[in-house]
Amino acid sequence: MALGKDYATQECSIASALEVIGERWTLLVIRDAFYGVRRYNDFLVHLGIPRAVLASRLQTLTAQGILEKRRYQESPPRDEYVLTDRGIALWPTLRALGLWGREHLTQRRLRIFRHADCGTELGPYSDCPSCGTVVAVGDVEVVPGPDLSREPADPVSRALLKPKRLLRPVETDPA
Amino acid sequence: MALGKDYATQECSIASALEVIGERWTLLVIRDAFYGVRRYNDFLVHLGIPRAVLASRLQTLTAQGILEKRRYQESPPRDEYVLTDRGIALWPTLRALGLWGREHLTQRRLRIFRHADCGTELGPYSDCPSCGTVVAVGDVEVVPGPDLSREPADPVSRALLKPKRLLRPVETDPA
DNA sequence: CGTTGTTGGTTCATTGACCGAACCGACTGG
DNA sequence: CCAGTCGGTTCGGTCAATGAACCAACAACG
Known part of the structure; x- marks a missing residue:
């Protein structure tokens, strides 16, 4: 959500929440995670989201502890994104x-x-x-x-x- | 939310909802409306939102039937924005x-x-x-x-x- | 071994939304 | 007549979103 100005002035848990999940596409990624979508390509085709945006969202959601990146096979190395407790909440x-x-x-x-x-x-x-x-x-x-x-x-x-x-x-x- | 691409491909009520209230600032405007904020200037100082963005949000929320624009004095003509049933929901x-x-x-x-x-x-x-x-x-x-x-x-x-x-x-x- | 395909990205130019500051018209109060 | 308030609109600069192209790692095929 960091666009020029964030919601920092707001003393409000709603504003804080929107800082994290209020960006475009973010909540739809999370919805898909509830539906059992876990892999980059599946998010991609199901959402019709630009690849760069998806990569960015997955990264920030992981950084925020809402999704967890989990290696599910080596060679080729493949990760899946799964909801954490914070995400499930x-x-x-x-x-x-x-x-x-x-x-x-x-x-x-x-x-x-x-x-x-x-x-x-x-x-x-x-x-x-x-x-x-x-x-x-x-x-x-x-x-x-x-x-x-x-x-x-x-x-x-x-x-x-x-x-x-x-x-x-x-x-x-x-x- | 209409940026190049919208969520139109999604057959999903969450996506439809985000089309309407998913834009930056929108949900904070609605939150303030619950708190009893009704006037342009009050939204402005409380949110720290750019004037043009506020005007745009109030207009689309009114068009979507979430807020209602209501004349509360003539001369000078002044309107307040109040939540409708749809907004209260x-x-x-x-x-x-x-x-x-x-x-x-x-x-x-x-x-x-x-x-x-x-x-x-x-x-x-x-x-x-x-x-x-x-x-x-x-x-x-x-x-x-x-x-x-x-x-x-x-x-x-x-x-x-x-x-x-x-x-x-x-x-x-x-x- | 070379080719093709799949997965999960990154890079890039273009578009358009957001930002802050300035401006403006209607009106009021002094 | 002048300053101030309210509710906007306008404008130039910036930054994020978009879609297309590119890329590296590996598998499977022949």
């Missing part, structure tokens, strides 16, 4: 933002979030109405909603058509 | 973002949000732990926390040192 924010967008902007049900244990759709605060508990992020299952396109262009979106748990890695088609 | 997002910033970034208690009826500090979902209900935005009282500076430079910050309800207009010192 952003789930309520993302959830609130998504709900607002759905209700006041798109009016469409693109993705549905359910409690994996019982299949009940989550309440606004990631609570399970039937179990009466707050559902941990890892126990949330995402399924495509009725208004989501069934034939997306990129392989990552296609992989996301299958129901899956948040945080679990997506399996991109080797096709 | 952003409260859970702001709350989640502020909590995340406080817990994972600043580690400071700058402002405390309480249930005006009983004085109990709000839970993470704007719930009142003692009443057991979700508190309406208009019934939330903001009081300065222990880590907030007691002698801010600008008059708006000074006015915000007094406990006040969200959405109620700030009374800036005529001093």
Whole structure:
């Protein structure tokens, strides 16, 4: 966010948060990380983000302790980017933002979030109405909603058509 | 957010939301609106935002139906900007973002949000732990926390040192 | 062994958003 | 008549975002 002037004058935790995750594309990268996207190329094709911007965002998110860069194979050396606890703690924010967008902007049900244990759709605060508990992020299952396109262009979106748990890695088609 | 490329490819309510409120400064303008800031000049001094940017943000937020421009005096004609229902619906997002910033970034208690009826500090979902209900935005009282500076430079910050309800207009010192 | 393809970047020129300062019109109060 | 306030607009300079090109490391193929 460091553009000429930052929000430093603000004594406010919202401003501090926006310093870190308020830049263009940043929150979408984090959203994808919740969806199980972990690799540079998958972020690239799924977001349609310029390569240089993605590299920069991944670096600052890693530096801020929101993502963790983890070597998952040597030769060729390949790293994946995974959410840390600090990153996972952003789930309520993302959830609130998504709900607002759905209700006041798109009016469409693109993705549905359910409690994996019982299949009940989550309440606004990631609570399970039937179990009466707050559902941990890892126990949330995402399924495509009725208004989501069934034939997306990129392989990552296609992989996301299958129901899956948040945080679990997506399996991109080797096709 | 329209910079060369927008998020149009994304089928996602989060992306749609960010199209509208994801620009630099926008969310801070909305935060100030919750704090009762309504006038151009008050936004200006409290945020330290460039004038042109503020004018642009107020215009797009008004066009998006998040703020409403309301004439409050003729001669000289003066307008104030007030949150609409759509804007007020952003409260859970702001709350989640502020909590995340406080817990994972600043580690400071700058402002405390309480249930005006009983004085109990709000839970993470704007719930009142003692009443057991979700508190309406208009019934939330903001009081300065222990880590907030007691002698801010600008008059708006000074006015915000007094406990006040969200959405109620700030009374800036005529001093 | 050479060629091609994949992955994860970096570099570069262009575009456009943000910045701060100056300016301006309508009005008020002295 | 003059200074001051309010709510902007205008303008030149700077800095970030964009998209295309380039590149290094390695694998797989023939």
